[in-house]
Amino acid sequence: MMSKIASIEKITEEKVSQQVFPYTKPTDYYKDMIGEVSPAEAAMITNIVFVKMRTENGTESIISVTEPVWNYLDGIRKYVKLFDVSEISKAWDFLYRITLPNGRSGLALHAISAINLLMYDAYAKEIGVPVYNLIGGSTRHEIRAYASHLHPDKEENLEAEARGYLEEGYTDMKMRFIASPSDPYAVEKNLQLVKVIRDVVGYSVNLAGDFWMSLNYNFAYKMIRALEKYELAWIEEPLLPDDFEGYARLTRKVEIPISAGEHHYHVFDFKRLLDAGVTILQPDATWVGGITPMKKIAGLAESYGAQVIPHAGNIYNLHFIASEPEAITPMAEYLTRYRDWMEQHIVNVPKPVNARFTLGKDAGFGIRYDL
Template structure:
């Protein structure tokens, strides 16, 4: 079994939601300009704006073998998917052609080593590796006639609980009617079977607390609430907010401060009872630094950007050695993203919950033959070989971007 063709398709799908992606509304250009309520100006506002695309952007990887098998993967590229696709075309394909796709770890190490000496240990390069790696696991599962979770050692659980992602917070001056709308949305999610929700905070300590308190009062103690600050707070504000969130029984506090501040994460993790989580983990090397500094409680690598299934498995197992929880980060992406995350979530012993994007998704179930469905707020890994999903190429590749950088 040898690889004969590698293709990377930059996807930019037109959104079908009536509202922009919740992350963009919370932290991107959709965020309201006035943020004077923040008690400190560190990080400065310039550092609290993130790029989001108007379209749903990702990169789909297709690998073909001489036996006729097709493996699909996804490289998470929330902006500029052409960059990630070009990395696959120009750097990774030459490593893969002629190789046995079942030698997943060997190929991962060869790809990672290719640009290691030049410092490419995260970002677009790791995202590109992630997309290829998922496709290799898909092929390995097909060759073994087994789902990926079986190749990972088997199902530790039949399904994993998911939380709805997500609801954006509001600034302090937001009207009561806007708060009521968020509560109504949370109740509709509960009625749909979700047992928890993640709130995109970072609108100011008092504004965030107003929203979270309203949700807790309305939803009661049995409904899980998680928060994600996207690293917008200073240590002092994150500590003040975290102490208040503890009283509201929040499940975890995700990226409270900039991810580069490992010492700050250590301070928060050791002063707060609320679990500290981080999704901007790209490798086990970053994970071990956080663990050594006692700076994290929940690891949240995203399978489509943190080196794929191979590296996410390593991160989860490393965390487990130190009694830390693992939780797949799943943002806006395709059905491939969801399936790969589900296999990891059911197989890893220390899996906590799994993120699940609630938006209308034109590259989700719409591009596969058999929908991936939730049952009572739980997600199961597909039973068929490999990823276990049957891609409808015409539907998926209809969203390939025709744009090229000038």
């Protein structure tokens, strides 16, 4: 018999420090105010909090969240004592419903994600199986990784970085762009970056590009049409997350597949993205609500003939990817030059070898902290 959840507590808190890399951001219109900031700063991630769940059987699970997420989680954690650690779907639905007046997305779903992932980890540990076995079983021995960085820099640095990925066995890569609509020379600057990389890797490599919510429809249409000659695998998050109509117009008029979902929530946003013609969904289990909605999103994607390629190759997304057919979840992102802030203090972070991730057979998510 499974045990009740006994507590969720804050263990410690630390500052996040991350190198500054140039790339397009929705705040580019205000660079004169804030300058160039790191990915962590751009996402308003300054402090992280390590959180521990304990069950009545003594099983423990740890996760890290941002300070604002902890502040929200702190207000709802009293409810988790109502649930057996195995009642994951029931707890998710209750928490989603009770936070509706001030939730539905953002911090509320990030907090629910943390609880959901802690419950999956603790439950899997209590029955002695990896989480991927709990949610469907592994569909493959290895998960293909794509190299994700190629931030705009000196051309010789981009060339060297792309060449290095080829030598490491990567056949899939993702770059960032340097210029958005606030720059009158943006199209030419971005095209030059893609040319530099394509001249190194050729056209047998799948090369994607990320605009990180920084464009408007008119610029996005002009930019993506100009990029079509470079045969990109996808263009990621060209528009603001709530601009579903813009996505619908854009997908009808450009040749390159459009991806989105890193900043979308639960199944409803993803249904809207699919209806808008987005064919690559990119939820993150740490933000979208946890593993519970990730599995539902995979079913939605399959019904539309779309794919799910999650944001970031964290351990939670890897277990989800492994549990779905490769046709639906073909690969995982690997952030090569800056690691996910959620991996601080994890002593056995999975890293790809020859551009392939492998997962062990340890119970739960299989990660250990040095806290």
